[in-house]
Amino acid sequence: MPFLSIKPFCFLHTHLIRYYRNHTPLNFNLKFNFTTASSMATIEEQVSKRLWARSQSESIGSLYTPFVVSLASGNLKVETFRHYIAQDVHFLKCFAQAYELAEECADDDDAKVSISELRQSVLQELEMHGSFCLEWGFDASKETLPNSATIKYTDFLLATASGKIGGLKSPETVTTPYEKTKVAAYTICAMVPCMRLYAFIGKKLESLVDINGNHHPYKKWIDNYSCDAFQAAALQSENLLDKLSVTLTGVELDILQKLYQQAMKLEMEFFLAQPIDQQTVVPLSKEHNRVTIFSDFDLTCTVVDSCTVFADIAMATSPTPAQAQPENQSQITKMRLTKLKNTWEALVKQYAEEYEHLMETMLVNQKGEKFDYEGLRKALEQLSDFEKRANSRVTESKILKGLNLDDIKHAGQHLVLQDGCMDFFRSVMKDQNLNASVHVVSYCWCGDLIRSTFESGGIHNLELHANEFIYEGLLSTGEIIKKVESPLDKLHVFNDVLKEHDQCDQTNITIYIGDSIGDLLCLVEADIGIVIGSSSSLRKVGGYFGVSFMPLWLGLVMKQREHVEGSGFSWNRRSGVVFTVSSWDEIRCLIVGC
């Protein structure tokens, strides 16, 4: 089991940092940092930036919708695009109207000017839609009725702009300048995510225009949202929101957050509501009804390596000197604790040194251009031997002796997972269209930790392939039933499972999710290998053997672009390409949709 990421005794600390990062209230800076004018500027910036950062699930969700992926690929049917433009006209007219209402409510002259400028840019966008109609021969008047997703957003926006916001008084009573400014802030807040999202999507799609040799059929649309003027308008709307929200209380900032999230959700639903009459690469659940998912656990699902958890439990299990009564007893306990700590440190040090040496010897030959599966496998055989030796040292040291099963389960229940990880497993398990089997394949020393982690999230039916502690009563003996110790062991598990599944169903598609070198063989063997995180050693070793790393979204857009209607989407095992993601949300969007 890799020790490399071990920082003994930092488990609780990491928990705290992570908890803090996820739970810092939007009004945190207002409470703690409101003394000077310059600090106010930081506060102003932060509201819109924080709100956007918290909307990652919806922004990624929008990017992975069948509509946006097909639009990006250039093969979206023109009829779908026409329908979208007609819906967007309703959306934009309402947007312009909401700006008017917000301008009336704002009491600051600069804010009024800014709102008026933003309104002008919407009118220009509407002109662009008119030019689309001319260029593509659409008759915008043919389709006049907004669909339910469009209505949901326009109703929401107009209600907000009229002061009908949860918890606020009825609109007629919004009379004081303070209350009116608040309504202006709320209204702009319900619009800012739409601007930021389109600026984000515009930039993402811009890079693809070149891939299409500058002949992208929707180039004009992409240019409009990636251009400097639109990017500046998005920023202007954010600055406006930051300014308008300076005087808001904590409760009002919470309302702001809800409005922002609601707008993001409705934006995503707007994309999802576009009728797509063509095969799309996402979500996989639409085209493939049998999916076998494999995932690594340490640092793929978790934020810290489970070695650290066991180190912490071992330290905590050993009584502290203060707890022991007599002086000589206290001395003995102190020595035991020091010995335990030194043993851990020695194990970690030896692991790190040998690992580094192994890396040097593994990568001595000329770096190949082509994908070299056999070379990779041979190199990882060496790594397998090394991992097994390291595990033997751990069991011989008896460092894992005396850990209580209840403590392990408790640690598992409180283990912090990567954002979106638990949601991913839950949504895969409950997706009716997807006949998914889910396997967790891990070097972790103790399967009980993993089981209790997932069970605490309500997940009971995944298949676990990991090592197990041996217990006497509730206490671990320090011995391990070794099942998955190395890259080759992971590959054996993967192949054994697939042998069964492929026999049952040829349309079965396999996905492997991992973060490190130990996952590389499975990553390249799977139909879709997905790397989460940014391990540089994984990229180095992979690159050395000709593995290429491609952002998942880009890979999907390329697949969609190559696709010929009527044929299936083919995914090749051992193609030498693995996909990269920065969050579990991307994987969820790929497999089950947004």
Ligand SMILES: Cc1ncc(CN)c(N)n1
């Ligand atoms: C649905 C929607 N959202 C945002 C934008 C960018 N103004 C737009 N045109 N359409």
